[in-house]
Amino acid sequence: ELKVEQNPLFLSMQEGKNYTIYCNYSTTSDRLYWYRQDPGKSLESLFVLLSNGAVKQEGRLMASLDTKARLSTLHITAAVHDLSATYFCAGISGGSNYKLTFGKGTLLTVNP
Amino acid sequence: GAGVSQTPSNKVTEKGKYVELRCDPISGHTALYWYRQSLGQGPEFLIYFQGTGAADDSGLPNDRFFAVRPEGSVSTLKIQRTERGDSAVYLCASSLTPGGPMNTEAFFGQGTRLTVV
Numbered sequence: 671e672l673k674v675e676q677n678p679l680f681l682s683m684q685e686g687k688n689y690t691i692y693c694n695y696s697t698t699s700d701r702l703y704w705y706r707q708d709p710g711k712s713l714e715s716l717f718v719l720l721s722n723g724a725v726k727q728e729g730r731l732m733a734s735l736d737t738k739a740r741l742s743t744l745h746i747t748a749a750v751h752d753l754s755a756t757y758f759c760a761g762i763s764g765g766s767n768y769k770l771t772f773g774k775g776t777l778l779t780v781n782p
Numbered sequence: 783g784a785g786v787s788q789t790p791s792n793k794v795t796e797k798g799k800y801v802e803l804r805c806d807p808i809s810g811h812t813a814l815y816w817y818r819q820s821l822g823q824g825p826e827f828l829i830y831f832q833g834t835g836a837a838d839d840s841g842l843p844n845d846r847f848f849a850v851r852p853e854g855s856v857s858t859l860k861i862q863r864t865e866r867g868d869s870a871v872y873l874c875a876s877s878l879t880p881g882g883p884m885n886t887e888a889f890f891g892q893g894t895r896l897t898v899v
Contacts, residue, residue, distance in 0.1 A: 712786070712873070713825070713873070718887065769838065770825070770827065774823055
């Protein structure tokens with residue numbers, strides 16, 4: 671059974687700083703997803719990482735995947751207040767091609 | 783609308799009552815998923831439909847929970863004899879097909895916040 675762990679669960683950072691959120695998973699995952707969730711809103715897909723060594727960037731966010739270490743990272747560069755949200759990583763269970771297993775999420779607060 | 787629509791957005795019910803939660807997927811999406819998100823947790827898988835049939839209901843916590851999708855579009859999640867522990871946000875998502883390497887991204891609705899008092 672796939673298990674996904676994120677850390678930290680809470681992250682308070684100042685604008686302009688850099689930080690990384692880590693996502694470890696327990697067994698083989700065909701794909702790794704990163705989602706953003708604002709309070710009371712739906713989950714917004716940020717990145718889909720399909721293979722070992724995959725790196726994707728969008729604005730101040732960059733996600734990477736190391737399948738050998740079973741680790742994905744979400745790096746935040748020069749944070750701005752608008753990035754404040756909860757970020758989830760999720761893997762696809764090896765035995766299915768649809769069932770997402772989510773981490774607990776990282777609540778990111780960017781302070782001016 | 784263009785996105786996944788869920789109604790109601792909020793539902794407060796008394797313990798022991800029956801509730802129905804509705805999901806309108808994106809038009810043309812054959813795959814539909816229900817997830818449950820408890821406070822401070824990530825979403826947990828409940829059930830997956832491909833077309834009209836429930837292809838995987840392994841995440842339903844017990845037989846008080848049931849979901850249907852009779853015409854392969856709108857889905858209803860039904861909860862009988864609600865308990866306080868059922869309080870959570872119920873999320874629906876849809877995708878063109880089940881997940882595959884060509885990125886069949888799941889699009890999530892805003893959820894129904896269920897509170898059982």
